[in-house]
Amino acid sequence: MTLLEVDDVHTYYGQSHILEGVSLTVEAGETVALIGRNGVGKTTTLRTILQLTAPRRGSVRIRGEDVTGLGTHDVARRGLGWIPEDRRMFSELSVEENLRIAVKDTDRVGGKLAHAFEVFPDLEQFRDKKAGALSGGQQQMVAIARGLVGDNDLLLVDEPSEGLAPLIVETVAESLRRVSSDTSLLLVEQNFPLAMDLADRFYLLDNGQVVEQGSTDDVSREDEQIRRHLSA
Numbered sequence: 412m413t414l415l416e417v418d419d420v421h422t423y424y425g426q427s428h429i430l431e432g433v434s435l436t437v438e439a440g441e442t443v444a445l446i447g448r449n450g451v452g453k454t455t456t457l458r459t460i461l462q463l464t465a466p467r468r469g470s471v472r473i474r475g476e477d478v479t480g481l482g483t484h485d486v487a488r489r490g491l492g493w494i495p496e497d498r499r500m501f502s503e504l505s506v507e508e509n510l511r512i513a514v515k516d517t518d519r520v521g522g523k524l525a526h527a528f529e530v531f532p533d534l535e536q537f538r539d540k541k542a543g544a545l546s547g548g549q550q551q552m553v554a555i556a557r558g559l560v561g562d563n564d565l566l567l568v569d570e571p572s573e574g575l576a577p578l579i580v581e582t583v584a585e586s587l588r589r590v591s592s593d594t595s596l597l598l599v600e601q602n603f604p605l606a607m608d609l610a611d612r613f614y615l616l617d618n619g620q621v622v623e624q625g626s627t628d629d630v631s632r633e634d635e636q637i638r639r640h641l642s643a
């Protein structure tokens with residue numbers, strides 16, 4: 412089943428034409444990577460999907476239903492979760508409270524928290540600690556765990572490895588791998604090897620357009636070309 416279908420979206424900030432006809436899909440169960448240099452429109456693509464910035468042309472469909480122009484809250488209610496680049500913790504609240512807030516079905520808070528701590532055993536020892544006191548890697552893990560307890564069918568994850576040391580990136584990658592057995596992922600990543608490792612398919616964006624796409628299994632052939640786009 413096609414969970415998400417973005418068709419030929421054109422998105423602007425004021426007069427600036429940022430996305431110039433982006434199309435992509437995410438099937439149920441897939442992890443899809445959106446890669447590309449700084450400023451090519453990756454975050455804008457996620458914002459467009461969530462209708463935080465509605466496209467002027469083109470459409471966004473969730474399970475075949477056109478959600479273009481709906482409020483972000485209504486899009487989220489259809490099973491889309493967002494893990495933004497800045498992670499958006501409630502820094503004065505504990506890890507557990509941050510997770511509780513994300514549970515939509517309040518009758519199931521206990522079970523959801525237990526599941527989160529099972530998937531992220533490292534988090535359990537921090538459950539009473541203020542989220543603002545955690546390291547960047549630990550906060551990223553809380554952000555991913557929040558996506559997990561939120562019962563989302565698709566998580567939009569923006570640059571999860573940003574600013575993290577290589578060893579911590581590996582832990583975060585492992586968290587995403589675990590979450591991907593429960594939910595589909597659309598992953599914005601500038602770390603090319605990480606994106607290739609986690610994703611089934613990829614889209615390469617440049618200047619607001621998809622310039623390459625395919626299975627990550629086939630990527631070695633195109634490797635040089637992709638790297639050129641990423642470093643240009």
Ligand SMILES: Nc1ncnc2c1ncn2[C@@H]1O[C@H](COP(=O)(O)OP(=O)(O)OP(=O)(O)O)[C@@H](O)[C@H]1O
Pocket residue numbers: 424427429447448449450451452453454455456
């Ligand atoms: N709120 C805004 N108003 C005007 N221009 C914006 C706004 N947000 C982003 N832009 C511009 O839109 C373009 C695309 O930005 P976007 O954040 O989508 O890129 P990105 O590929 O996610 O890059 P990064 O990795 O730096 O976040 C950039 O040129 C950026 O300067």
